Amino acid sequence: MKKFGLLLVGVIAFFVLLANIGPLLGLALSLVVSYYAVKEFMKTDSTANKVLWGIIGLIAIGFSIANVPAVLGLVAAYILYLVYKNWNKTKDTIIESKESSDPFTNFEKEWNALTNK
Incomplete structure (x- = not known):
């Protein structure tokens, strides 16, 4: 049942990411232009x-604001990463019985395993 839930969440996140590819690319491009505009603004000495x-920086920041739906795409990509990471994860439960808590019993089992090889 857990795998079905992960699969369902993963498919939904994939389609949300696929629907937001355009805004993601627009956001990336506008952020690159904004960075370059700020860098050149700081470098130049001329007022013009x-x-x-x-002006170029303000226009690029305006395009960045217009691509706010790309944040949904980033969240969907993160959810896909979490689904991929948790797909084969099993619960780590440690069950100690009376027999396994005895150090000599465990030693005997390990010794037998080593000598039988």
Whole structure:
């Protein structure tokens, strides 16, 4: 049942990610342009160039704000990662019985396993 739930969540997350590929690419491109505009703005000494890079930076930030649905795509990608990570995970339960708590019994089992090889 756990695998079915993981599969269902994974399929839904995949389709959400697929639907948000465009906004993800737009967000990535606008963030790269914004970074480059800020970098060039800080580098230049000319007032005209500062105004030009400032306008380019504001336009790129506007495009970044317009691509806010890409955040859903990022969340879907993270959910897909968690589904992939937890797919074959098993519960680690340690059950100690009276027999296994005796160190000499465990030693005998291990010694027999080593000598029988």
